[in-house]
Amino acid sequence: MKRRKNYRNLTQRFGFALLTLIALLTVIPIVAVVAYIFYMGWSAISWEFLTQFPTDGMRSGGIMPAIVGTVILTFVTTILCVPLGIAAAIYLSEYATENRFTRLIRLALITLAGIPSVVYGLFGLGMFVIFFQMGTSILAASLTLAIMTLPVVITTAEEAMRSVPQAFRTVSISLGATGWKTIRRIVLPEALPGILTGVILGLERAAGETAPILFTGAVFSLPSLPTSLLSPTMALPYHLYVIATQVPEMPLEIQYGTALVLLVFVLGLNLIATIIRSRARARRQW
Amino acid sequence: MENNISWREFTITRIVRAAGYSAIGFVLLIFFFLLREGLPALTEVSVLDLLTTRWYPTEGFFGLLPLITGSLIVTLGAAMVAVPFGIGTAIFISEISPRWMREFLKPVVEILGGLPSVMLGFLGILIFAPDLRVMLSLPTGLSALTGSLLLGAIAIPTVVSVSEDALDAIPRAYREGAWALGATRWQTIWRVTLPAARSGVLTAVMLGIGRAIGETMTVMMVTGNAPIMAVYLRALISPVRTMTATIAAEMGEVATGSVHYHVLFFIGIVLFVVSLVVNITASALIFRQRKRSERILS
Numbered sequence: 001m002k003r004r005k006n007y008r009n010l011t012q013r014f015g016f017a018l019l020t021l022i023a024l025l026t027v028i029p030i031v032a033v034v035a036y037i038f039y040m041g042w043s044a045i046s047w048e049f050l051t052q053f054p055t056d057g058m059r060s061g062g063i064m065p066a067i068v069g070t071v072i073l074t075f076v077t078t079i080l081c082v083p084l085g086i087a088a089a090i091y092l093s094e095y096a097t098e099n100r101f102t103r104l105i106r107l108a109l110i111t112l113a114g115i116p117s118v119v120y121g122l123f124g125l126g127m128f129v130i131f132f133q134m135g136t137s138i139l140a141a142s143l144t145l146a147i148m149t150l151p152v153v154i155t156t157a158e159e160a161m162r163s164v165p166q167a168f169r170t171v172s173i174s175l176g177a178t179g180w181k182t183i184r185r186i187v188l189p190e191a192l193p194g195i196l197t198g199v200i201l202g203l204e205r206a207a208g209e210t211a212p213i214l215f216t217g218a219v220f221s222l223p224s225l226p227t228s229l230l231s232p233t234m235a236l237p238y239h240l241y242v243i244a245t246q247v248p249e250m251p252l253e254i255q256y257g258t259a260l261v262l263l264v265f266v267l268g269l270n271l272i273a274t275i276i277r278s279r280a281r282a283r284r285q286w
Numbered sequence: 287m288e289n290n291i292s293w294r295e296f297t298i299t300r301i302v303r304a305a306g307y308s309a310i311g312f313v314l315l316i317f318f319f320l321l322r323e324g325l326p327a328l329t330e331v332s333v334l335d336l337l338t339t340r341w342y343p344t345e346g347f348f349g350l351l352p353l354i355t356g357s358l359i360v361t362l363g364a365a366m367v368a369v370p371f372g373i374g375t376a377i378f379i380s381e382i383s384p385r386w387m388r389e390f391l392k393p394v395v396e397i398l399g400g401l402p403s404v405m406l407g408f409l410g411i412l413i414f415a416p417d418l419r420v421m422l423s424l425p426t427g428l429s430a431l432t433g434s435l436l437l438g439a440i441a442i443p444t445v446v447s448v449s450e451d452a453l454d455a456i457p458r459a460y461r462e463g464a465w466a467l468g469a470t471r472w473q474t475i476w477r478v479t480l481p482a483a484r485s486g487v488l489t490a491v492m493l494g495i496g497r498a499i500g501e502t503m504t505v506m507m508v509t510g511n512a513p514i515m516a517v518y519l520r521a522l523i524s525p526v527r528t529m530t531a532t533i534a535a536e537m538g539e540v541a542t543g544s545v546h547y548h549v550l551f552f553i554g555i556v557l558f559v560v561s562l563v564v565n566i567t568a569s570a571l572i573f574r575q576r577k578r579s580e581r582i583l584s
Contacts, residue, residue, distance in 0.1 A: 012472035016382055022374030023383070026442060027391055030398045033409060084305050091306030095299060101307075107566065108309040114493075114565035115316065115558060116500025118530045122537070122554040126319035130542060147312050154309065178291055180298045201400070208402025211502040211530075215537050237404045237503075244408045245507055252412075259408055263401075270400050274393060 034267070037259050044257025058221070058239075058247055063258055065222050069233035070265065072226065073142055073217070074207045081146035082199055085153030089195075092154070093161035094183055113151040117211040120148045124216035139229040141217025148212055149202040156198020160191040193280030200273040208266050210237040220246075236262045320558055324551030331549060341513035341527075343536065343546045350553065352513040356430070356526035360505055363434025363522060364441055364498040369491055371438070372445025376490070379446070380453040381475050399443030407507030410436050415508055422523065428510035430526040436504050441494035448493055452486020453479060485571045492568035496561055499530075506531035529553050 052062030096102045124144030134140040164187050172182040188195075210218075218238040226233045240258050243250050327336075331348045338349030379391050414436065415427030422431075456479050464474040480487070510525025513532070527535075533550050540546045 008470050008473070012470045015472045015476070019374050019378045019382060022371055023378035023391065026371050026375045026446075027394050029439075030394050033401075034397065037405075037409075084308060087302050087305030088309060091302040095302060096306060105306055105309050107569075108313045110565050110569050111313050111562055112309060114496050114500070114561045116502065116530055116561055118500070118502040118533050119316070119320070119554050119557050119561075122323070122533065122551055123316045123319050125537070126323045126551070127315065131319070147316075150309065150312070178295055180295055204400050208400070208404070210402070210404045211534055214534055237402050240408055241404045241503060241507070244404075244411055255408070255412070259405055262405060266400055266402060267397065270397060 034263065037256060037263050040252075041256035041258075041260025041263075044253045045260065049254075049257055050261070054221070058243055059249065059251060059254070063236070063239060063254075063261065065225055066234040066236045066239040066258070067261060067265075068225055069138075069218075070207055070236040070262075072138060072233060073145065073213065073235055074203055076138060076142035076229065077145040077149060077206050078199070078203060080142055081149045081153060081202070084146075085150050085199070085202075086157050086195060088150075088154045089157035089161060090183060090188075093158045094179075094187065109151045109154060112147070113155070115148075117148065117209055118214075120144055120212040121214050121216060123147075124212060129216055134230060136215070136217050136219065136232045137230045138217055138226055138233050141213040141233070141235075142229075144212045144216050145206040145209065148209070149206045152202035152205065153199055156201070157191070157195045160194025160198065161187055163194065164190045193276050197273045197277045200269050200276070204266055204269040204273070207269065208237055208262065210235075210241055213238060236265065317558065320551060320555045324548060324553075324555045327545070327548035327552040330545045336549075336552075339515050341532070343540075343549070346545075348545070348549045350529075350556075352515045353527060353529045353532050353553065354556075355515055355521075356509070356513070357499060357528040357530070359521055359526060360430050360433045360437060360509060360528055361495060361498045363430060364437035365491070365495055367435055367438025368441035368445050368494045368498070372442045372490065372494060373449050373487060375442070376446045376449035376453060376487075377475060377480070380450050381471075381479065395443050395446050398439065399447075403440060403501055403503040404507070406436050406440060407504040410504065410508035424523055426510060426525060428508055428525055429523050430509055431522045433505045433509035433526070433528075434522070436508060437498045437501055440501055440504060441498045444497050445490045445494040448490035449483070449487045452483040452490065455486065456482045489568045489571045492564055492571070496564040496568065499564070500557065500561055502530040502534050506534050511535060529557055533557075 049062045050067065051064050053065060054063060055061035092102070092105065096105070121144065124140055128134045128140035128143050129136055132140075168186050168190065169182055172186045173179070177185065213235055217232055218235045219232040220234070220238075220242050222232070222234050236258065240255070240262060243255055243258060327348075336348055336350050338347070339351045340347040340349040341352050375391075375395065379388050379395075383391060410432055411428075415429075415432050417427070418424070418429075418432055418435075419427030460478055460482055461474050464478045465471075469477070505528045509527060509531065511527045511531060512525035513527045514521075514524065533553055536546070537550050540550065
């Protein structure tokens with residue numbers, strides 16, 4: 001009996017050790033990679049690097065147009081996708097009954113979330129660039145990114161609205177508010193932190209994507225900043241791809257510097273989302 | 287006044303409903319435009335020619351098999367990384383680690399999920415591939431193996447978060463019951479919690495695989511991009527090329543409306559259908575589990 005118990009303890013110890021090891025092997029490389037990019041890229045960062053055009057075929061100078069391009073793409077994507085996404089989430093959370101059509105919408109969301117990013121690129125090329133003749137442009141790329149981000153925004157926003165207690169709605173209606181007034185004054189403000197978190201996480205993904213903008217809006221080099229929504233643009237992820245694979249004798253410092261700027265952009269969005277989420281959780285009283 | 291309000295309610299309901307249905311519209315639009323640009327490939331190149339083993343578009347060879355096997359082998363390798371590490375980490379986070387550690391581990395895994403794939407490809411080229419080449423003394427580090435390892439890393443966050451949700455959803459009473467019967471924590475995890483969360487974990491694996499099949503930039507940068515049939519296991523250490531990488535690498539250089547262009551869109555259709563099947567199967571699994579647990583608990 002004693003021996004059997006020891007054997008069980010041994011198995012448990014071994015099993016826990018193994019799982020701990022697996023978790024460490026998963027997590028440590030992530031931390032290491034982030035730290036390494038900071039370490040290697042730090043020396044490239046200067047005011048000039050962030051504010052100048054590249055020179056000498058990207059091998060010196062700054063990456064300002066790529067940074068500006070990514071900011072513009074992310075911004076236009078937000079404008080295109082957030083209102084539609086929140087409206088759709090309001091429908092799913094507040095209006096829709098569980099019927100066949102609602103299930104079809106959910107199926108469509110699952111499908112949209114699973115479509116490979118490069119297929120979004122093909123779709124954007126076929127529909128926006130060629131069929132609607134937008135050419136490779138900020139607008140075409142942002143529309144493509146917006147449709148790709150939509151399922152993330154809808155799903156998280158719906159979840160946030162559903163977590164608002166039903167009693168809030170009942171009280172609002174019983175005080176004479178209409179359905180829409182209840183949503184606008186009660187449900188949306190309460191769900192706002194959750195919605196924002198979802199939106200930011202969706203945008204984080206959109207900002208880092210390369211494949212969807214590859215044939216819809218990104219170019220390698222521009223003489224000047226884009227002047228309208230119909231001009232093509234440089235973008236950080238695409239820029240990193242090109243200087244890492246296509247430019248011979250590319251200085252390592254600039255490569256790591258570009259990677260660091262992209263990383264900070266993405267991590268910054270992630271951090272904002274985390275802060276909003278934890279502050280909302282601390283303040284919540286229900 | 288009364289009329290005004292009901293009119294507004296009516297309009298808003300319409301708008302919001304249209305937004306909800308737009309999701310279905312987008313799926314149909316995507317499918318329509320893929321078909322529109324991709325289906326001509328079937329008349330320009332016969333189906334039999336698409337099922338050959340030679341991909342050499344400039345000479346008119348459009349055999350898709352090397353690309354399909356390339357995608358399969360890289361995805362298989364990625365699954366072999368992502369499944370043990372993803373599920374293991376999820377179990378650790380949900381069942382073993384103390385609370386403070388969980389608060390640290392979850393955001394870190396989330397960061398991995400947020401890293402742009404182009405950045406992993408970049409690190410793959412500069413660090414990972416050269417190291418792997420030296421370690422295994424290969425002719426080149428840009429191989430299916432490098433792609434698999436990095437792709438596994440990309441799939442891990444999906445596997446972790448979905449399986450962790452599944453494990454968290456198991457009622458505490460299950461665990462307490464097992465402990466009361468004298469089971470150790472390890473036995474409880476292994477024989478009670480994990481089997482109870484089985485379909486959720488399976489969903490996690492499916493979604494992770496779906497993520498891996500569709501990944502583009504990383505595989506394009508680190509797999510060496512050689513459209514060679516990957517039949518034997520040694521293909522793991524040789525360069526391959528996936529369907530996604532082929533589209534991304536070649537679409538920029540083809541003339542709109544050419545045969546090559548149509549075939550690339552046809553590959554897009556294949557990817558679309560594969561991801562559709564994988565994701566819908568995965569969500570059907572969750573649905574089935576919910577029904578089953580409702581039955582048990584009622």
